[in-house]
Every structure is written in structure tokens, then in C-alpha cells.
Amino acid sequence: MDFEPSDRAKALLERVRAFMDEHVYPNEREAEEALDREVDADTPFPRILVELREKARSEGLWNLALPDPEVGSGLSNLDYGVVSEEIGRATLVAPYCFNVQPPDSGNMEILGEHATPAQRERWLEPLLDGDIRSCYSMTEPDTAGSDPTGLACAAVLDGGDWVINGKKWWTTNALGAQVAIVMAVTDPDGPKHARATMILVPTDTKGFTMVRPLSNMGHTAGPGHWEIHYEDCRVPADLSTLGGRGAGFKISQDRLGPGRIHHCMRLIGVAERALELMCERAQSREMFGTALAERQFIQDFIATSRTEIDQARLVTWHAAWKLDQVGNRAAREELSVTKLAVPTMALNVVDRAIQVFGGAGVSDDTPLAGMYRYNRMLRIGDGADEVHKQVIARMELAKVGKRATASATPVAS
Amino acid sequence: MDFEPSDRAKALLERVRAFMDEHVYPNEREAEEALDREVDADTPFPRILVELREKARSEGLWNLALPDPEVGSGLSNLDYGVVSEEIGRATLVAPYCFNVQPPDSGNMEILGEHATPAQRERWLEPLLDGDIRSCYSMTEPDTAGSDPTGLACAAVLDGGDWVINGKKWWTTNALGAQVAIVMAVTDPDGPKHARATMILVPTDTKGFTMVRPLSNMGHTAGPGHWEIHYEDCRVPADLSTLGGRGAGFKISQDRLGPGRIHHCMRLIGVAERALELMCERAQSREMFGTALAERQFIQDFIATSRTEIDQARLVTWHAAWKLDQVGNRAAREELSVTKLAVPTMALNVVDRAIQVFGGAGVSDDTPLAGMYRYNRMLRIGDGADEVHKQVIARMELAKVGKRATASATPVAS
Amino acid sequence: MDFEPSDRAKALLERVRAFMDEHVYPNEREAEEALDREVDADTPFPRILVELREKARSEGLWNLALPDPEVGSGLSNLDYGVVSEEIGRATLVAPYCFNVQPPDSGNMEILGEHATPAQRERWLEPLLDGDIRSCYSMTEPDTAGSDPTGLACAAVLDGGDWVINGKKWWTTNALGAQVAIVMAVTDPDGPKHARATMILVPTDTKGFTMVRPLSNMGHTAGPGHWEIHYEDCRVPADLSTLGGRGAGFKISQDRLGPGRIHHCMRLIGVAERALELMCERAQSREMFGTALAERQFIQDFIATSRTEIDQARLVTWHAAWKLDQVGNRAAREELSVTKLAVPTMALNVVDRAIQVFGGAGVSDDTPLAGMYRYNRMLRIGDGADEVHKQVIARMELAKVGKRATASATPVAS
């Protein structure tokens, strides 16, 4: 056992940290506002981010999330975790700088594995180059997101085309995206996990309607989270089917493991940042003549936050390590433990920091309120907390009986 | 002891409830959006609210919060509590309908008690009539809100005028208000609690600058919460001093007691509404073939919420009753207990409801996210949780010794 | 609405408080130890308690829990609640002083309602006089206590006798009791709620075996909680059947309502005592030169405890009031809310007090550890927390639809 990050991770971390210090934090707020104001259907990235991305790319800090060394960094999940936490500290802005913003990073990963040469050329290459953005159209307003076998959006073959009909929402970063990866039922009578297919749909296709941006805890601007309706939306099947008919569920599961953990890695960074802010405020703010830092109410917030963060980070690293060692499926319980633990931890730490800042905490003069509203959905998306609890409980219950030592026999009966 | 509301409260509650059902809920979302879009410096109320207010006034459902029967309902705090919970269910909209929106209700109360005849005529009458709105300029960006004796904003007498200089923020509903009640230091060397004076400042006075609306958990539109700078802002002292020079602290304390409890009463309504929504969703939403209502994770949310709400309501009613019986000062611990208990409870219930609704919960398709962002500040304003904890602890510690029964003597020493 | 206790309750409270101060607290620890050491099959009460009981009885402070004025105080549940909290402050000892110790108080109540004249004479009279004790044999080691229709212990008629076979445990205060009220299945094929009968069994009956005292969080001494086996235990049916064949379930339900709330009333007293001890300790103990009371960690414990206690007390009083107004069945949700809220609250307050006392807290030099171990089972008995959550959730869910105002309609679908 060894808790020292690899030399590679440490070296990369140092470079990312320097980049964050020099380029990201000083521009953070401006970039956030630019994202809100400048993105539109033809503008995937605001000008300030285009520049930051170019700088990062020129320094080789690019596509860091991709495990395939041919197209990305080739980092293990564990090594990426160390770096990703740093990026997560400026969670609304920094992922764009290094081209690791969701959902593009996950989309690039599944395209890397499943795209045909034509699909690679049309979509993957420009994504890797950072010229376009993509979105991922999975969740539906009228069916339970936790039950991916119960989707309603469907596609039927007509001639050589898929004709797609249905409603999706929470399609993240749809504004400014050139392509959507849509999960649609194609074989409703097939085996449960082979009913759906992933289909690549250019966002200017007829019948692809961006209905409205959803408010995310009050925030609607920028690339957003959209409701999208597919009405007789027609795309050529050969060019558009990703990974084969019926492979949708499998690909979505493959995508989920690293995706979940990437979110959690960033959230560790969010929490660290919030704790750092909390400590700064406690040092600098006086009340009744003494610094907040002298008050045990505040010390309690700080100590509790540190204790929660350290535990959450280690469980995230451990899950990443397990994912690297034995893969998605065998690491399922560890992934669920991480996904259950980290978002709630991060929201709690952010909430404490808001409380320490008072009026400045609920305002956007600190990044805290933004951290809260941007991340609340992570207790819902990619498996709600309750779903992960069920996964964990089932796996624990299945272990019973493997060892006979725990039994408790009443003495007298 | 008797937990039955008074006949008067029950009769009024019935009328308010009928009004809410007929007029408020059906227009709730539209009114919310109108508040965001239509309010400006010359438009205190959007058109739809003007109409709803006229309806309510014509039915005698007007100025319900005011304990002075000459100008308001004359309800006790306890009776008003029963009614106020109902109003709080549509917390962003309904208070406007009955002219009980903060900060006007509190402002009308202190004007009722302290205004000169000229001040009454110029400000109180149109407020009571619902023709104008007011704001309350107390909290400062650079001094601790919990320490009202440490204010920086100051006014000096020059000729017969107050000349005010300083910064205020979190001045709620400033956009569209015609008058601000400003707390300014006027006697910096006076006794600690006689240093500040409340001054009435028309918002079109030179030197009164509305700098920016503060984002409140991401929300900036509508009447808002503003940062306001006073730069050589000059008003005639005789027309503008409220309640006498040096009375600022005392008036602000008088205002706080009922103000805190009114917030809490509305929050009970918020929580009840969130629980009701949660139950409706649990009944109507299916996952893997069974209603959410069948799942114990959800039942846990529901039962925990009901248990927390009932306790919080009773402690609020109890504090209101104590306030009615013995007044602000003697009910101080009960008020702090209420202020500590209720906002956290309400935010927790709302958060559970958000979780039950999933994507719809974080969006504005339900009122839940709005309830969260609008109310988070109530753990900060009017005394942060930590301040109330200190008040309660001190009062409990002061009780020790009054009874000698609890002592624990080590046996062997 | 009115939160003032009745004159009767206040007057009685004053007398009980004086008795506690003069007689109970000074003898509390000695009486506790005497209970552990002196009780045996022939000694229902230790000498010191016999004396305290005589004193209380001579002052008319006797059988306070019984609502029937002919045999007891005739207090309403609400009035008794006010008094019972006081008694609960010395929870292991004081209930014996006033002859309100469980399970005798509950047993006297059902005997008062259902006993035949012969049963009254043989069992109820000496119980009311405080000459004997009784126990209540309901819970079984091998069936779920939360499902009273699934009992295994059975009685069959043979001649005019009930012949009882089965195992019971957690039969509280069995050591020193002269009679057990046993719940046995008598009509296994009858309607679900008419299968069981309550049978009075003298504890010296052949076939009634006291197998062992169960450890209760480590405590086994004194009247205890016993495992009892019934092996061909034979009693005459006419003298022993309580309230008629098949009435067992109904009587047990009648007993539960007030029983649950009596436990909670006492627990409020437990929590108040723990808070009082916490404050005394905080005032008197120094660390690094300042009193613990100056530390916000401790202030947090105190303020949180006060806030939780006040809420829990009010919800208990409210349930008692509802019980008085509309009876057991209609107050079911309020009773479940109370039973869910109060024991956890009390254990949390006691746990904080233990923490403030440190080593003295976990020892028996304070009553705190005893409060913890004696009361932990109240989250399990009389309906585990989880059972009450289910009751509450079902009742909340059933309310949905009665009012149509809460509905949330997605805007765009």
C-alpha cells in the first residue's frame, strides 16, 4: 500500500496547478460570465475560453481525461483523479480549458471505442481538436432516469434511416453543440438490455428541436441543460448508429463508471476550494473584535469539512484504483460508494462555507453559491443517491454467508 | 393548554385558503415571472399582482400582519401565525397579495409606532394603501451583520440636514421602492446602543445609488436584494428622522422579534407545500413498475419531514404565543429557538422534495428550487444560526443554580 | 390556542417537584442501587422505595397516571404529561415513588377497564395499593414484535383451563412481580385481530419459568427484563381471561397509545435533566484556564439540545391533547410522530451530556450512562422507529389529492 501519487501524476499536477494559478483563477469570474452570455448555437466557446484552451493545448495540457494514449493523455483513472481534483477547484470554467468538460469527455471516450472511421472523422477528430462540442441525450421527462430499460424515446428504421420520436431533457451543454448522442429504443421486444441504440444526430437536423433550457437551481444561461424534442427526426442509419444496433445500454453503462468518478474527483476539488475560502474568510473577518477563526462554531465547520473531504477523497481514489485494476463491473460497489459519498459531502462543505461568508456566501461575490447550484444535481444524475444505496445494500447482503464467524446465537434458546 | 386556533384565526384562515386556491395558485408561476420581468424603479408591482392585490383588498384580506387594529388586522402574533403559514405556501407571490410582503410589513409596523404625522402621511398611508413599496437598509458589506453596534455607514448633521455616507447591501426589494429606511451612525461616541439613527430616504434622493442587485443563490431579477451606496446623500433631519436621534438600535430590535417569527411562519408553509408535493410525486411517479410511494427510501423522507415540520410549527406557535403574552424581550430565547430550528428544517424538507422529483426538482418546473434559493439566506439574516445558538446557550447557562437537584457527586471522592 | 398548563396540572406539578427535591433526588442513587440489589421474587420493592412510596401516598401523590378518578388521579393525558416530565427526571427511581412505574401503570389501566370483579379484587386492588407488582408478557424472541398478529405463544382450552406454551422475552420487571399478563394465541384460525387473548398468570404457577434476565445495554440486575418460558402452564380460564377471548389484540392496542406517550413524557424529563447537568458541568469545569461554558463547542451542544427538547415536548403535549380530544385511533399519526421524535432526541441530548462530562459521563457518577442504557430500547419497543415512519408515511400519502393546489405542471410538455 502506498498513498503517494505516481511521478507522472505529480508532474502533471504541478503543471496543471501552475496553469490554474496563472491563467484560470485570474480569469475565472470573467469566463463564467462569458459562458453565460456568449454561447449560442454557432458559438461553442466564448472568446476568453478559446484563448485559455489554446494556451492549455499549446502546453500539452489537453484531453487529459482520455485513457487512450493515442488520442488523449493515457492517464489511468487514478492518475487522472489526482489532476482532476485540481481542475475541479474552478469547476464551472477549468474543465473547458483542458477539454475535459462533460459531456464531451465521456462522449469522446465512447466515440474512441465505438465510432466507425467515418464517425471518427466527422465527430471525434473535431472534438479532440476542441473545435466543436457535443451533447448526450439520455434522460427523459416522463420516464424514470434510474431505469434505463424503461425509455420512451424510440427510433424506427425507414429506408436506411432512423426516424426518431420522443422527448429528452437534462441534455447538458446542448446549446452550441453540433452533435447529440441520443439513446433511443429500437427493439422494444428485444431482450431488456438490448432494446436501445445510440444514435448520432447533428443538431441542425430537421425534427431536432431545442425546446427550452431547464433552470438548474435557478440558472438557465450558457450551454445549459436543455429539453429537446425529436419529431420525425431522420438520420441515415449507417452513418449514425454508434457501436451497433442494440448496444445502447451497454455503451451507456461503460460510460457511467469513469463518468461518475470524474464528477466525484472534481467535487473533491470543489470542496477543497470551499474549505480554503472558509479558512481565508475566518482569518480575515472580525466580529465583536475577534476573528471568526477564533470561534469554535467556525472551527467546527473547518474540522468537520477537512475530516469529510479526506475520507471522500480516499474513497474516490480507491474506486479509481479498483477501476484501473479490475474494470467497471468488478468495481461497481466501490463506484457506488463513491457516488453516494462525495456529492453530499461536497454540498455540505459548500453550505458551511456559505454560512461562514454570510451575505457574500449566498451572492455570486464568491464562487460558493455557483458551486452549490451547479452540483446539486449530482445527487440525482448518473444514479440518484437512493439507487446507489440499493446497489451497495444488495452487494453487501450477497456477501453474507461467505464467512460464518459473525453469527450470534441466543444463549438460552 | 389548548392547541385549537382561535375562532377568529380559523375563520380568517378559511378565507385566505379559499383565496389562495381560487386566485393565487393558478397564477403563481405567472406572477413569479412577472415579478422578475416587470418590476422597475417606477413599477413597484407587476400588473398581475396589482390585480390580485385589489381582489384581496376588496375581500378585506389586507395588511393582515399589522397588530394595530386601526391600520391592520389587529391579529395577535399567534393568530397571524396560523394564517401566515398558509400565505407562506406560495412564498414568493402570496405575501404581495395580502400586502404582508417583507420588508414592507415590518416597515409599516415601525412607522405605525414611530412616525410623525408628516411621515405617516407621506409614507405610511400609501404603504397601507399598497400604492408604494419601501426597503430597509441595514446590513453592510464590510461590517458583521450580527454586530449592529459596529456599523460603518454614518450620517452627520449639516444645517438641518442629515448627510449620509456609507455602503449597504442586502437591501431587499429596493428596486421599485420609493423610500429606504436607513440605519446610520449619528453619535459614534454615544452609549453603544444609542449611536445609530433610522433615517427615511426617498430613493430618488441625490447620492442614493443603487449599485447592483446581489445574486441570491443565483437569482438577481425582480425587486431583488441590492447593494446601495450613500454618497453625501442629504435629507432634511426633521422630516427624515424616525423615532428620534439615537433610537435606531432600539427600533431595529423591536422590529426583529415579530420579523423573525413571521419568516418562520411562512417557512412552515413552505415546508408543508414541499411535503405535499413530495407525496403527490410519490403517488404518481412509477419506477421499475411500482409507485415511488411504495419505497421506504421515500417513506423515510415523508415521515421524517412530517415529524420535523410538526415540531417546528409548534415551537413557532409557542414563541408567537409567548411574544403575545410577555413581549419581545422576555420571549427572546423562544424566538431564538424558533429562528434556529425552522429555516434549517424547511431547507431540509425542500431538499428531500427536490430529491424525490429528480430533474424536475432542481428545475423550475416545480416551485422547489425557488423555495431553496429564496430561503437559504434565512439561516444568515436576522441573526445567523450561530448567533442564535449563542443566545440560547447563554440563557440556558444562566438558569443553572436556580435549582439544586441535578448535581452529580462522584461517589468516592 | 394556549400553552399554559391547567391550574390543576400546575398545582400538582408544584407538589411533585417539591417531593422530588425533598425526597427523590437526595435518595436517587441509593434507591437505584437498592433496586439492583434488593429486589427478588418475594421483594417487589426495596426498603428505601417502600418508604418513599409511603410518603408519596400519604401526600396524595399516588397513581397519578390513571385517568379513572375512582382509582387514580383522573388526570387527562395532557395534564399528566406536565407532571410526568418531572417524574421522568429521575427516570429509574421516581416512577416507583408515585406508583406510575411501567408496566404496572399500563396494566392497572387495562385491568381497570376489563377486569372482572374477582380479577379486580385479586390483582387490581393490591396493585393500586402498591402492595404487589405485575409484568406484561408480549414480545417473543422468535417472532417480530412489530407484527402482533404473528405471535407464536399459544394457549388451548383443556377442561376449564388455559394451557399455555411458548416463549416470551423482554418481560419488564418480571422479578418480584406476582402476576403476568400474557398475550397468547387462542384462535389461530380466527380473524387476524381476534386470534389472541390476554391471560392473567400468577408467577408462581407451575410451568411459568423465569429463564434469565436479559442484559439491557449491559444491565441485568434489579426487576429486569426477563425471558420467560411457558411450558404446559395451566390456569383456570374463567379467572384468568382478561376482557374476553380474542380481545388480546384490541386491549394491547388500547394500552399502546397512552403507554407510548407516557414513555415520551418521561423522556422529556430525562433530556431536561441531562441538559441541566450539561450546563452545570460547563459552568463548573475549567480547561486551559476557562470554563467549558465559554467554549462554543459546548454552547453548540447546549443550544442544539434546548432547541430539540422544546420541539419534542410540544409535539408530545400536542399528541396528548389530541389523544384527550379524539382518542387513540384518531390521534395515531400524532402518536407516531411523538414516538419517532422523542426517544432519539433524548438519547442525543444524553449523549452530548456524556461528552461534556468525559470520563464522569460514561461512569455511573452521573445518571447519564444509566439514562442511555435504560432508554435505548425505546427506539425499539412499542413500535420501532421504522414502524412509526411507515405509519406516518402512509397517513401523509393518504392525504394527497384532498387538496389540488400543490400540483406542479411542467411548462413545456
Next chain:
Amino acid sequence: MDFEPSDRAKALLERVRAFMDEHVYPNEREAEEALDREVDADTPFPRILVELREKARSEGLWNLALPDPEVGSGLSNLDYGVVSEEIGRATLVAPYCFNVQPPDSGNMEILGEHATPAQRERWLEPLLDGDIRSCYSMTEPDTAGSDPTGLACAAVLDGGDWVINGKKWWTTNALGAQVAIVMAVTDPDGPKHARATMILVPTDTKGFTMVRPLSNMGHTAGPGHWEIHYEDCRVPADLSTLGGRGAGFKISQDRLGPGRIHHCMRLIGVAERALELMCERAQSREMFGTALAERQFIQDFIATSRTEIDQARLVTWHAAWKLDQVGNRAAREELSVTKLAVPTMALNVVDRAIQVFGGAGVSDDTPLAGMYRYNRMLRIGDGADEVHKQVIARMELAKVGKRATASATPVAS
């Protein structure tokens, strides 16, 4: 980074696990009861434990906690952690089997480092051989345990003897110990951290009085936790001074680091065992016709427990690793994080298991209640939770300023 335990740890773990399965669990309850009944001043270990210890020693599973390979296992803290968790599963009994029971393991460690040859021969050798037991007399009833510079117990030199006077309590395992290591003030006017000396006192010395066993959450039997009075207790200074006059504070601090983490390692085992029991019960117990395992209330307990345990284990391992890498002092924050996180976690998991078992959970038919009462003090001893919070908060606050990236500048001021 690598989460795989070392080959050495894994191999040893396998042997310890086999020993636990074959010898410890089958005798666990009997050994527990023997500890309670058979230990006295002349009997350090009950017969059944003597036999188990011989077996373990003959298999080389002996003195596993000692990092000095000459006398013990020579395991790193991290490797020992892996093994210690397993031993902690039978926390009241198993440590004795491997001669790692506190306080002997810590005492052997400081004796190993500081004893003179004569002290080694007289005390360390027989401790290593498992022939005697020792105790550690530090905490005092009248001074705050968290402030080791404020001790009252004092020793003065008289001739060549230390003459000790003072009171100690919570001297663990004093009954049956042959020697006590006493911390006494010897230089009250010396520098703060050089005032106290550790003195070895044979327990049969005149003036060494074992006053009473303290109840530990209701438990007083067995080796116990004792109050000890020193009255003119005289020992020869040359034979009795450990590590030099004035070295007491330093030695106690050296002892604390590993000691704290050893407690936490065992507590992880406690929690794992409780979770295993919870799952077994959930699988085997039916209620209303379905297994508890099907109920989400129970699944919630299980999933939450797994999530908490995994986080706590990793933070413990991480602290052990840091301790191995950089030593006690530099790992201080990690040790405090661990000590803050683990005991509360373990008590919570045990409490949930108690709830799942119901009546059997609070009884001693399962090891759960024992786990609770034995371990509650670990939130108090070796630094109360609140002390560790302060340590962590101070270290976090000290980090502020080292990095300038987090600052939040209000926009408009």
C-alpha cells in the same frame, strides 16, 4: 499509489483470520464472561484466555503490535493496521489472544524505548512473555484530561525515593496488573512540558490503593477501569523513573500517536463485524412475510454503514502510512482526522445494527451492546472529539495564505 496491502500483511492477515475463525469466535462469549468473572489481583488472565494465548504464541501470532522486530512483529503501522482490523472484530477478547491488548501494547512500546536494563528485565520481559499485565495511570478525576500540563498528582524526591500523592481514574485493566505507569508532576515550576515524570509503581506498593472500578456505560466487571489513589506511595527513584525526570509529557505524546490509531484500526473491525451481523439478520429475519433485507429502511442502514466504514478505513490506513513515513508529529493532522472520524462512525454502525436486531440488539445475545458500551469512551479518551476538532481547525487555518488562488473579491467595492 497502490491500495494493495503488502505481501507480509496479507500473509499475516490470513493466519490471524484462520486463528480467529478456529479459536476466537467459537470461544468469544465464554472468554468475555471469563474475563468478567475470573480476573482478580492475582489472576491477570482467565484460564480460557491463557490457553488461547498459548496457542497464538505457539503459532508465532504474538506481540503483533510492536514495531521493534527484536521484541515484536516489527510491522509498520500500516501493515499492523490491516491485521489489527481483523483482531478488532472480537474487540473485547481477541487482542488478549495476540498480546496486543491495551494498555499493555502501548506500555511495552514505551518500555522498549525508554526502560533501563533493570526495568526491562523486571517489567518488559514478563510483559512480552505474556506472564503479567500492566496499567497506565494518567487521567485524573479533578483535572481536564485534555490538558496534560495541568495534572495534580505529584511526586517528590525523598531520600532516593519518589513519594507520590494524588488521584487517578480510568486506569484501564488495573485489576490483575502487577505494575502501573504513573504520570506525576515532579517539577511544578519547570518548563510546561517538562514538569511531569513517568514512574513505574508495583501495584502491591504501600499507598497504592485501588479505590473502585468505574462503571463504563454500566459495565464494571473484569480488569476494568479503576480509580486509584496514591497516598505517600513510595518507590525507589532509580528503579522507577522511566526515560528520565521530566520526560513524562514527551513519552505520553509518543505513546499517543500509534495508540490512537490502534484504537481506530480495531474500531474498523468492530464496525465491519456489526455490518456483517446486520446483513445476516436482515437475510434471516422475516417480518410480515418478507425478509428485512427486502426493506429499504434496512438497505439504507447497510449502504450508509458500508459507505462510512470504507471512508473511515482509508483515512485510518492513510494516517498509519503517514505515521510510518514522517512520524508522529508530522502526521498530527491525519491522526486527529482519524481519531475524530472513526469512533463516531463505529458507534453509529453499531447503533444501526442494534436497531436491526431489536430486542436481541440491546441484549448481550449479540456482541453489539458490548461493542457500544466498550467503545463509547473512545470519543472521550486520547483526546476528546472536540480537542481533535481544534487541532484540525488550527492546522487548516495555518495553511491559509500559502496559496493565493481562492480569494473572492466582491465585484463592486
